[in-house]
Amino acid sequence: MWRKFEGSCQPVRLExxxxxxxxxxxxxxxxLVPGxxxxxxxxxxxxxxxxxxGVYCYRLQAGDFVQTRRLLLLR
Structure with a gap:
């Protein structure tokens, strides 16, 4: 997963x-610092x-931004 953060350093949580x-x-x-x-x-x-x-979900929180998506784990 790739995400670009702009602005100032902000708290990030990815689960x-x-x-x-x-x-x-x-x-x-x-x-995380911007970039x-x-x-x-x-x-x-x-x-x-x-x-x-199988199917899992991820939740990305960065400042006021929140994104939840499904992902499929394959081997």
Whole structure:
């Protein structure tokens, strides 16, 4: 996933959820400087275990911006 942030440094949070709404992994939790940023999820949960192939959701929060989308994990 790639996203460009403009303006000042802002708090960013990027999390992966399963379809039951349980948090699978937090990929970003902190402030990012303006510019382009890329994050890759390797299909592992917070403890480092591989998760099942299937549909997940990600939620990206950056300042006032919030985006939630589905993603398909394949191996």
């Amino acid at each position: 992966i959820y399963d379809l039951l709404g349980q948090t699978v992994r937090t990929l970003v939790a902190g402030s 382009g940023h890329q994050v890759t999820w390797g299909g592992r949960d917070q403890q480092g275990h591989e998760v099942a192939v």
